[in-house]
Amino acid sequence: MDFRLTESQNMIIEMVKKFGELHITPNSLEWDNKQHFPLDVFKKLGDLGLAGVLVPEEYGGSGFSYLEYIKVIEQLASINPSIALSLAAHNSLCVGHILDFASEEQKKKYLPSLSSGVFLGSWALTEPNTGSDAMRMKCVAEKKNNGWVINGTKTWITNAASSNIIVLLARTGDLLDSKGITSFIIEKNNPGLKVGKKEDKLGMRSSETNELIFDNCFVKNEDIIGAEGEGFIQAMKVLDKGRISIAALSLGISKGAYTAALKYSKEREQFGKQINQFQAIAFKIADMAVMIESSELLLNKACYLLNNNQDFSLSSSIAKYYASESAVKISNEAVQIFGG
Numbered sequence: 001m002d003f004r005l006t007e008s009q010n011m012i013i014e015m016v017k018k019f020g021e022l023h024i025t026p027n028s029l030e031w032d033n034k035q036h037f038p039l040d041v042f043k044k045l046g047d048l049g050l051a052g053v054l055v056p057e058e059y060g061g062s063g064f065s066y067l068e069y070i071k072v073i074e075q076l077a078s079i080n081p082s083i084a085l086s087l088a089a090h091n092s093l094c095v096g097h098i099l100d101f102a103s104e105e106q107k108k109k110y111l112p113s114l115s116s117g118v119f120l121g122s123w124a125l126t127e128p129n130t131g132s133d134a135m136r137m138k139c140v141a142e143k144k145n146n147g148w149v150i151n152g153t154k155t156w157i158t159n160a161a162s163s164n165i166i167v168l169l170a171r172t173g174d175l176l177d178s179k180g181i182t183s184f185i186i187e188k189n190n191p192g193l194k195v196g197k198k199e200d201k202l203g204m205r206s207s208e209t210n211e212l213i214f215d216n217c218f219v220k221n222e223d224i225i226g227a228e229g230e231g232f233i234q235a236m237k238v239l240d241k242g243r244i245s246i247a248a249l250s251l252g253i254s255k256g257a258y259t260a261a262l263k264y265s266k267e268r269e270q271f272g273k274q275i276n277q278f279q280a281i282a283f284k285i286a287d288m289a290v291m292i293e294s295s296e297l298l299l300n301k302a303c304y305l306l307n308n309n310q311d312f313s314l315s316s317s318i319a320k321y322y323a324s325e326s327a328v329k330i331s332n333e334a335v336q337i338f339g340g
């Protein structure tokens with residue numbers, strides 16, 4: 001592996017940094033306090049080509065690989081994790097599912113608007129009673145009049161309130177049958193679909209997370225992604241790739257917290273010296289740097305395997321696990337360095 005940043009990675013880092021300084025950082029605190037998701041910022045990210053990072057140019061995307069995509073998410077997360085999470089859910093989950101499994105006709109219909117940021121996407125798997133155990137989902141799609149009628153509730157859905165397009169996973173077969181789940185593309189203006197309760201989250205407060213309620217929601221046969229019964233396998237593959245974006249998101253959070261804590265430790269003086277001169281603080285900073293380096297190596301390995309068409313499933317899980325655990329530890333240590 002070559003560890004040097006590519007020209008396009010450097011270009012993306014600079015572009016996102018400048019964008020953040022101008023459009024995000026000045027408003028981050030207010031958005032967080034008000035739990036406001038800035039849809040206009042998502043649209044501007046779309047103007048920069050970041051709403052369809054992995055989508056080939058023929059469908060209106062930027063045609064980048066995961067090498068560039070992880071830098072978009074990492075850099076954005078170091079500035080504002082909420083915006084990065086919303087963009088990652090849009091790119092990795094909704095757009096990623098359509099890109100990897102939809103028909104040519106569906107791709108031509110939806111990807112240009114999703115890639116330009118005209119449309120925001122959601123991906124709906126989780127339900128109130130089924131999180132990790134997604135195969136027991138209760139949201140049901142039943143065949144009727146050349147289409148399907150969907151009933152049930154999805155919860156914890158990122159972008160649900162503002163999105164225009166939803167990729168939905170619903171039960172079409174027997175409970176616990178991995179071939180009993182089908183994925184559908186649903187447009188938000190469907191009269192059988194309502195946005196439900198908004199989650200009052202502890203963190204990532206300006207990424208919106210809501211319930212989606214399906215009440216006799218009718219969709220046509222041609223709204224199925226792939227074939228009936230393929231939804232669960234598709235979802236597992238989408239989540240495999242999604243773990244890489246969550247590892248990048250976590251790495252960005254770690255770098256943002258580390259940079260802020262390091263800067264403060266050089267400015268703050270107690271007992272006549274800068275606090276980074278105390279070993280207790282210096283050890284914290286060293287541990288943070290080691291965790292960041294390790295997270296980045298694991299992320300790069302998973303990304304390298306994916307980009308080279310090798311099995312990346314285990315590596316993406318390890319990268320997500322380590323990088324997200326590290327992000328929590330590093331953020332906690334950063335809070336300690338800031339005192340209070």
Ligand SMILES: Cc1cc2nc3c(=O)[nH]c(=O)nc-3n(C[C@H](O)[C@H](O)[C@H](O)COP(=O)(O)OP(=O)(O)OC[C@H]3O[C@@H](n4cnc5c(N)ncnc54)[C@H](O)[C@@H]3O)c2cc1C
Pocket residue numbers: 089122123124125126130131132133155156157158159204209
């Ligand atoms: C900010 C945010 C955004 C999200 N966005 C989306 C989205 O866009 N779309 C979507 O579909 N979902 C989304 N989710 C839902 C998310 O994917 C689920 O939270 C996740 O699948 C876990 O489900 P759960 O929260 O119901 O926890 P549970 O599955 O109920 O787990 C509860 C606890 O039990 C543990 N546990 C569960 N099973 C086992 C086991 N077999 N062995 C040991 N321990 C176990 C878990 O580790 C956890 O500690 C989002 C969640 C969050 C927090």
